Amino acid sequence: MKIAVMAGDGIGTEITAEAVKVLKVLGLGMEMEEALVGGAAYDAHGHPLPEATLNLAKTSDAILFGAVGDWKYDKLERQFRPEQAILGLRKHLGLFANFRPAICYEQLTHASSLKPELVSGLDILIMRELTGDIYFGQPRGRRTATDGLFPGAEEGFDTMRYTRPEIIRIGRVAFEAARKRNRHVTSVDKSNVLETSQLWRDTMVELGKEYPDVTLEHMYIDNAAMQLVKEPKKFDVVVTGNMFGDILSDEASMLTGSIGMLPSASLNDKKQGLYEPSHGSAPDIAGKGVANPLATILSAAMMLRYSLDQAEAADRIEAAVKKVLAQGLRTPDIYSVGTTRVGTREMGDAVVKALG
Numbered sequence: 378m379k380i381a382v383m384a385g386d387g388i389g390t391e392i393t394a395e396a397v398k399v400l401k402v403l404g405l406g407m408e409m410e411e412a413l414v415g416g417a418a419y420d421a422h423g424h425p426l427p428e429a430t431l432n433l434a435k436t437s438d439a440i441l442f443g444a445v446g447d448w449k450y451d452k453l454e455r456q457f458r459p460e461q462a463i464l465g466l467r468k469h470l471g472l473f474a475n476f477r478p479a480i481c482y483e484q485l486t487h488a489s490s491l492k493p494e495l496v497s498g499l500d501i502l503i504m505r506e507l508t509g510d511i512y513f514g515q516p517r518g519r520r521t522a523t524d525g526l527f528p529g530a531e532e533g534f535d536t537m538r539y540t541r542p543e544i545i546r547i548g549r550v551a552f553e554a555a556r557k558r559n560r561h562v563t564s565v566d567k568s569n570v571l572e573t574s575q576l577w578r579d580t581m582v583e584l585g586k587e588y589p590d591v592t593l594e595h596m597y598i599d600n601a602a603m604q605l606v607k608e609p610k611k612f613d614v615v616v617t618g619n620m621f622g623d624i625l626s627d628e629a630s631m632l633t634g635s636i637g638m639l640p641s642a643s644l645n646d647k648k649q650g651l652y653e654p655s656h657g658s659a660p661d662i663a664g665k666g667v668a669n670p671l672a673t674i675l676s677a678a679m680m681l682r683y684s685l686d687q688a689e690a691a692d693r694i695e696a697a698v699k700k701v702l703a704q705g706l707r708t709p710d711i712y713s714v715g716t717t718r719v720g721t722r723e724m725g726d727a728v729v730k731a732l733g
């Protein structure tokens with residue numbers, strides 16, 4: 378088992394260190410190698426995804442990823458911005474299946490901005506397609522408009538596109554995931570307006586026939602965004618394209634009130650995966666030792682489960698996280714009166730201890 382550890386920027390280094398600590402204690406004998414990525418890689422090598430980092434990613438079974446980005450890189454040309462590292466890794470490794478669970482932990486029900494009864498016990502899975510859609514579609518660019526409302530004006534344009542096989546493969550992952558859960562898939566699109574979405578829906582309807590044991594429902598993206606805050610527990614697995622998934626997964630994460638708790642996994646068809654917390658690099662609190670490492674620790678658990686066939690070790694980590702929450706330990710992002718405030722390192726140490 379070879380793991381590439383890419384801590385990245387901001388709080389990335391602190392939270393990744395805690396996840397690595399937990400993995401080492403498990404004693405599974407995995408080989409871990411570190412590489413620079415994002416702004417840190419740009420500063421050192423002039424590129425957010427240097428050749429050596431990409432090569433390490435390609436030759437590893439899994440990537441444990443922290444976070445990338447900092448305001449100081451906002452003015453760089455797009456190709457040099459930290460985000461390009463994550464987009465590049467997704468593209469080069471073909472990480473098309475993005476699992477973004479939104480789970481509301483019992484002790485954190487009150488952290489949500491929604492009423493506790495709406496989110497208590499919430500457990501949904503956003504399945505986002507990650508290598509297609511308007512994110513990667515060509516052509517794209519800036520040019521002078523030759524038609525439309527303002528011919529001669531400067532215009533920006535992107536291309537939304539999906540091929541049928543791309544839709545089928547993410548659809549299959551969603552149906553298979555639903556089989557291990559509550560057997561309900563909501564496919565989200567905008568087929569009342571977009572051709573790409575009509576193909577998406579037609580393909581999902583076809584594919585759904587192969588999974589008669591799973592209930593398939595279709596929803597427009599605008600309605601899904603609304604239903605997600607109206608009655609989130611109605612959902613089980615939500616499958617959608619790259620851009621809609623980007624938006625819905627941020628929305629879903631907030632239902633739980635604690636984005637610092639949510640892991641994610643991005644897999645290719647060889648089960649190689651990139652594992653990262655759902656939150657960003659939070660440069661405002663970087664280096665202060667207050668970031669919540671639990672999302673990254675839970676991402677390491679997902680890594681053990683999905684890429685490394687170590688379900689038992691994954692269970693142990695997840696149980697340990699529940700235990701530290703039950704003990705009342707809280708980083709500032711999830712702190713409430715009556716609980717015990719701890720820092721990044723103390724939280725990591727507590728998880729190690731709770732592994733048993």
Ligand code: IPM
Pocket residue numbers: 460463464623
């Ligand atoms: C995410 C992020 C990325 C995305 C950015 C950083 C490119 O928002 O992983 O959701 O849009 O996919």
Ligand code: MG
Pocket residue numbers: 623624627
């Ligand atoms: Mg996003």
